[in-house]
Amino acid sequence: MEKIGSSRRQYRLALGLSAMVVVLFFVFSGFSVKTPVRRVLRSISRRELRSSTGIKLIRRQVVMDNGLVRVTFSNPGGDVIGIKYNGIDNLLAIDNEESNRGYWDVVWNKPEEKSINIDRLQGTRFQIIKEDHKQLEISFTKTWRISMNGTTVPLNVDKRYIMLANYSGFYAYATFERLDGWPAVGMDQIRIVYKLRQDKFQFMSVSDDRQRVMPTIGDREKGEKLAYPEAVLLTNPTNSELRGEVDDKYQYSSESKDNKVHGWISSDPPVGFWIITPSSEFRTAGPIKQDLTSHAGPIALSMFTSTHYAGKDLGMEFKEGEAWKKVYGPVSIYLNSVSADKDSLTLWENAKDQMQEEVGQWPYNFPQSEDFVYADKRGSIGGQLFIRDRYMHNKLIWGGFAYVGLAAPGDVGSWQKESKGYQFWTQADKRGYFSITNVLPGNYSLYAWVPGVIGDYKYNDIITIQSGSNMTLDRIVYEPPRNGPTLWEIGIPDRSAAEFYIPDPYPTLMNELYNNHPEKFRQYGLWERYADLYPNKDLTYTVGADDYRKDWFFAQVTRSAANGTYKATTWQVIFTLENEPETGNYTLRLALASATDSELQVRFNNETAKAHFTTGLIGKDNAIARHGIHGLYWLYSIDVPSSLLFKGENKIYFTQSRSINPFQGVMYDYVRLERPPQT
Template sequence: MKWLSTLRRAALGLVLGMVCPAHGQDAKSEAVTLNDRGKEVVLKNDKVEVTLNKGASTITSIRMGDNDMVARGKPVYYSMGGGASYRQPTGAAFRIVESTPEIAHVAFLQKWKPGSPQAVDIEVHYALTRGESGVYTYATLAHPKDYPDSGVGEWRMVWGMPAKNDREWLMEKIRVDALRDWEMPSPADLAKAKPTGIKEIISITSGPRAGQNDCKYDFNLEYHSVGCWGQASDKNHVGAWIVLGGYDFFNDGPTKQDLSSASGIIHIHFGRNHYEGSSTKLTAGEDWRKIYGPFLLYCNQGGNADQLWEDARRKAGIERKKWPYAWVEDKALYPPAAQRGTVSGKLTLRDPLKPKLTATGAWVGLSQPDPGSNWQNESNRYQYWSKVADDGSFTIPHVRPGNYTLNAFTDGVVEEFEKSNVTVKEGSNPTGDLAWDVKHHGKKIEWEIGIPNRRATEFALGKDYFHGYGWDRFSKLYKNPLVYTTGKSDPAKDWNYVQGAYSKNGKVMPWPWEIHFDLNEVPASGTATLVVAWASAESARVDFDLNGDKIASLNPTGGGNALLRESVHAKYSYDYIDIPVSKLHRGANRLVLTQTRNQSPACHVMYDYLALELP
């Protein structure tokens, strides 16, 4: 009932309006202060008090009312690499960038030392503004031209979540998306958990998650799709969130994913190196700098976990409107809005075999990939992405001036649109009307399995993929071989989201998948095409046999270990297999797909889409 929905929204607004912090810079809010205490510096407004450790470049405390939103002994920190290449920006030179009643902004610069890993300088910034319930942060990396060849892979910020005591968290619920919004194991549950054969996965033996596994990869996210993630409490009525205003500093485009929240922790990965992330590669003589952020460490209070999550998502919308932030110091690295460009146009999609398909909802973006590469594998520079409206129009705001490649992709199309040499200057940059004529190898689509959408979500278990050791379910749920009959089988039930190995009585064996299809007629001549789009592939080789004859054997590109890392896709790719029509039969046909490498559960493929196109 409409009145009931309105009443619920009003009640939520009343709860959050009374207790949750105001958004933006409230004129009635108290001035921001900065107190340098020697080893610490404290930034304070009337919403939060933020304590920074000057020797470690970390946040040791974010006090909101009676609660500290940072774990004791587990500060908010930036780090890079792992193992022998692990690095934190400790011992950095501290400076005050700005201190006024409106903002307290400080920075910590750690210069690279020859012989140490990652030949880049790291400068971490924290900024508290008037009336804001949280602290902004960002970091810049610099590789002067006299530094040697180097690179940056894993590059992140980590926020330790506080516990009330050794038995319970201050915030007991994780909130990242509609599929993953559960109560996490308590500190006591984690202490009792048992290890498994994979170090990141533990088996929970007590509490609300008893009998299930727990792993940081349970909560991998496509950052562009959510805007915020974090943790909140029904019991204590507080929440802690990563809130994004902009995305231009992330690598590999809007389909890229990485870690978000997990039990007792919140991550943000800038290099998004998991799931086959493209590392930043730097060469001697290259003068390179990049800014990562700013983003907001947002704290709220006053509602239950769902209300606090809704408030954080609303806050993400507000931050998007503020982007780019005027207070960022380095105007060359982070130009203000007036020095950026807006790219706009209209995209018309024409697919002769799918005439109802339009460009509505397509991603359209600008990137600067290396020659021969594309946006899926670009990390050194910035990318800008937006969605196409119902009428085909698009607007990409706040683009740094430069020369770009414009790409578009959408559900329903295997390949993508590309326009090179798009020059962006300050102000308005109209592209005019862009025509995307979708190409096909055949004249008729005989059958399809799935939707070309760069992920395997529409298949069986495709919305239940985020579980450690999930592959153990496959041999319990499916027969060997898996048989799919076009026109009769349901892809959401009969086609699993991943093809790996098959286990029976402790033995591992290949798991062939059969596609049965009937043809009323076979073309007299020409070549048919099997379209295979891959959502993920890891150490895989797939043999294709049609009616008893091998027609192809492919090693699909990809990597990223998406099955073990509990995802539904990694890097996207596609292949076309030519089939002489003489190999097709009038009546019954059988196509067999066998993933032949079974030395590890990691070996797998995830199909995004398969289709047979006839000449």
């Protein structure tokens, strides 16, 4: 029988309800376990010793099997050390140590120390949570004690794995908890890692237009290291077609709203390994937070929180004594296959179908943890968003396609730096109607931003979601920042620099995937093209004559100088006032899509004067080096006294003054100069 896709419905039709099995492997010490399962796997090690009370084995392992997939875990650590599927004994990297195949980890530090620690969250206790003909759920727990202070992250962790009858894969989730009185700690990253077999998995899919044959770890190790460790020029890859290309794991990042399924395809036999994330509620920083997906290894990641494309602003910092609890997941590890005579790319199409099915079933009704909240205990909120901008429209307009979300109470825009709680986002329709469903009970602020409209909206009142509630807001109105009519503008206010000029990469430093691609900005080394395009002087942009799509470089970066040093850069915007400046203050709106160790200074008509405005040192998102096209969003409103302007030609000087390395700089989202208010 051909198998493609393994949705629960398809496999019920094909196979019926398979009996599922849990097999426990313990160090041989006379210890035995009673289990209601009487018929165990036919493929159990011959070293087992049977008795009337259970199974005795030499190795410490736990195995789950539903007849389609067999998953082996270390016990009591809870690492995934083996996945058997479709005739392949183990999909995971068999040359790796068992502890380096499928695992959770946390990057953490003590606040007073700069050192970075990685905790693999090894469990100390194993437990069967549920076992019947429909479902298995098992638990590996790690319990923190004060005697562990400084040696392991101060968290209680309950890692759970679920296997359902006739589902071709399994689910993973975990509850993280801190109790009152525990020590302060910082946590910058939480994730699940799966390292697959290099001899099998060589084709990666992140999206419809980001799929390719990938290099191996060996190819990278033989390659030429570039400006930072993640970027490697492939000089002698096993696959000669990859020679001369650049590989960098950050080239395959995705925004949370798009990162729902990604993974790998094996061609012999045709098998797919996919991570499906049906909800982003447990991720951090809203719908456009970027993070890693799959990359050379072959490695597939489930990223829950990280400081990527944000910096320490997004790290979780817990004060001494601060309690906290959060559930991460479940996510699905989904496997599919087709016969050898079929196109293996159909596995990707099937994985997308399965993703849609998983999204439709969220929140799942099968996790057994009391901390996971089912749909009937959640609430919802809806409404319609309008925009009022009296200098653009005489009446309210729809907040079409706005991103609207609930996140922890905070200031305007604070959601993009929020990492401890849950966030619930949706995109409104063209008329501004939105509905946010399946929200966990609690107190939230309601936030929004509208593509094409500057700034952030925040609803005035705290939103309280109760179990089973269905709240509808009255018409809500966002009044974006505005003092006067627009004199001129550069760019599109969409929190991204993608509309600006993206240069071609150096021919010797290309990733062929991004040739003639809408995400051309993911090519390596584009920051160095600035000096090529502007060899003698910095960018000058003339309002009314130049086109930002061609004449505004996507990032204001430093310029390489002699002896490995770098120089600050100053861009000019030239515009003309036909008449004498109007009485009062003009307003310069300056929206940045990214900033990395930067200080942007603004001067009017005098390049050597003291800066009329400075951002101060801002940003750690590193989006320039990591091909992100945006990081965190920054919005500044600058008063410009009319005394600084002239009738005729005027110049604004934008100086990015920090210049230690090539990755310092800013990406602009949007620049607008407004006239003084009109009475």
